[in-house]
Ligand SMILES: Cc1ncc(C[n+]2csc(CCOP(=O)(O)OP(=O)(O)O)c2C)c(N)n1
């Protein structure tokens with residue numbers, strides 16, 4: 001199969017869906033000629049024109065609100081938010097308006113929009129350009145949240161997101177834009193709420209999202225050399241969450257670590273770990289561990305930044321302890 | 332060129348500060364190109380007269396808020412090269428102990444409340460600083476630096492409204508360099524920029540940001556009036572950034588022509604203009620100017636060498652400073 005970058009995969013998904021549905025349009029900063037700072041959208045304005053690839057001023061709450069209104073009245077906007085950190089600027093439009101409209105209208109109004117943004121530290125971009133804020137939006141009923149872990153997922157999830165009748169937030173890992181993966185030429189969609197078992201194993205389940213899937217896979221390799229068979233699962237969407245696949249795995253392995261690049265506290269990892277505790281309690285041989293980014297703003301200095309994100313070695317070390325029964329009485 | 336009533340020493344300090352900014356940026360760019368600097372940075376080169384003209388009208392008690400393109404403001408407000416380069420390289424002796432980097436550099440000792448990586452993100456902070464001055468009966472003034480692109484942020488209109496209602500000692504300084512990222516200002520700003528402030532009854536000025544004396548003369552007047560309770564004010568300064576949006580923005584002909592860049596560099600350079608004026612007026616000789624330039628270059632080279640050799644913060648610092656004691 002051909003291999004393309006995550007950036008190309010997103011670009012293809014957008015182009016295909018924009019050809020298919022004339023009500024779709026892209027709106028955001030420097031999305032047209034510049035094709036975004038990460039060049040993900042290069043070529044789209046040439047094909048679809050400036051009416052459907054719309055450059056905005058630096059006015060995030062404004063263009064987010066405009067997208068909500070357009071979505072409520074029959075368009076399918078794809079909002080480009082240059083950095084995930086800017087979610088804080090658009091929270092009202094996203095969470096008070098987009099997320100609640102369908103419910104508040106008694107199911108009569110829809111807000112079919114996609115918010116494309118990114119996550120991920122270790123790019124030396126400091127505290128306001130490095131955050132992984134998926135937990136914030138996943139907390140709000142009415143929003144769906146997709147977290148692609150490779151080019152393949154990025155394309156299939158984007159296409160599903162665009163056809164979904166709800167507001168969907170997609171977090172791409174900005175460090176992965178140039179990573180290649182096999183992506184079929186023929187059309188495919190990845191349904192929401194279907195986890196992907198990346199690697200099978202019987203000893204421990206590593207549940208990882210987005211940027212952390214690679215980390216978990218590397219940890220599984222380290223562990224395999226030591227005779228520990230780790231199962232690696234990528235939920236692909238955290239809302240909706242494929243609980244069943246996660247539970248089945250944990251019932252089999254009896255141990256789990258949940259890894260996500262958001263902050264450790266009050267995060268995605270806590271939510272998933274707690275569901276496993278609630279629904280697979282009798283199958284567990286050890287507490288379910290959470291591994292997130294440290295509870296600190298992302299520091300600029302490389303000497304500090306690299307300490308804040310879970311590494312394959314950290315994951316392997318924790319897995320080893322869980323499998324050896326060492327953390328059962330841990331506080 | 333307009334002339335302000337200042338003495339020789341003031342003129343030479345202004346010249347020196349502008350050259351210090353340009354030299355700092357040339358060295359920072361070099362650090363990036365030689366892969367010694369982590370991440371990206373935004374060069375202030377070309378806009379020196381704005382930061383220097385304004386900051387020379389301020390004292391250390393006056394505050395400024397800065398932007399992602401913040402090295403110029405930081406130097407103009409009096410910062411030290413060594414601590415700045417250490418910050419850019421993520422070293423422990425940097426202004427923010429390596430935690431902030433280029434986009435968050437701050438220097439409390441000279442009243443610099445910090446650069447900001449959120450466009451428009453400092454507008455509330457600057458206005459709040461001015462409210463504090465008023466409430467506490469202090470006569471310090473706050474200058475809020477921001478780009479033309481930041482005028483699109485709603486926050487600006489909320490805080491200008493309050494600043495005008497409450498007559499706060501704040502000066503909004505819009506550095507209009509013609510672009511926000513890869514987009515021309517005309518495409519992202521409808522109508523006139525100064526009219527935005529005027530709508531709130533704020534006195535607004537539009538001025539050549541490449542003429543350091545004109546900028547300084549206006550800044551002195553406005554600062555003095557702010558101290559008397561006549562603020563807020565708004566100034567739009569017409570200027571130009573020589574480099575790309577950030578150091579990695581090399582191929583930029585698709586949004587900005589080489590001819591345009593050349594024209595600004597060759598015909599409107601703020602340092603060359605001021606230098607010519609200084610020599611013409613007999614304030615300094617060519618030799619004296621060259622000596623100043625050489626001294627600054629050496630300062631910068633020493634500071635870079637110092638920063639390169641300096642240590643990274645100890646790993647134990649990673650979770651320090653999350654909460655104040
Ligand atoms: C809220 C927000 N939106 C977008 C960005 C990305 N961004 C960084 S600088 C910039 C352009 C700023 O233009 P301007 O205010 O004119 O300042 P200049 O870079 O020209 O000095 C953009 C869009 C950001 N940092 N913050």
Ligand SMILES: [Mg+2]
Pocket residue numbers: 478479480506507508509510511512
């Ligand atoms: Mg600008």
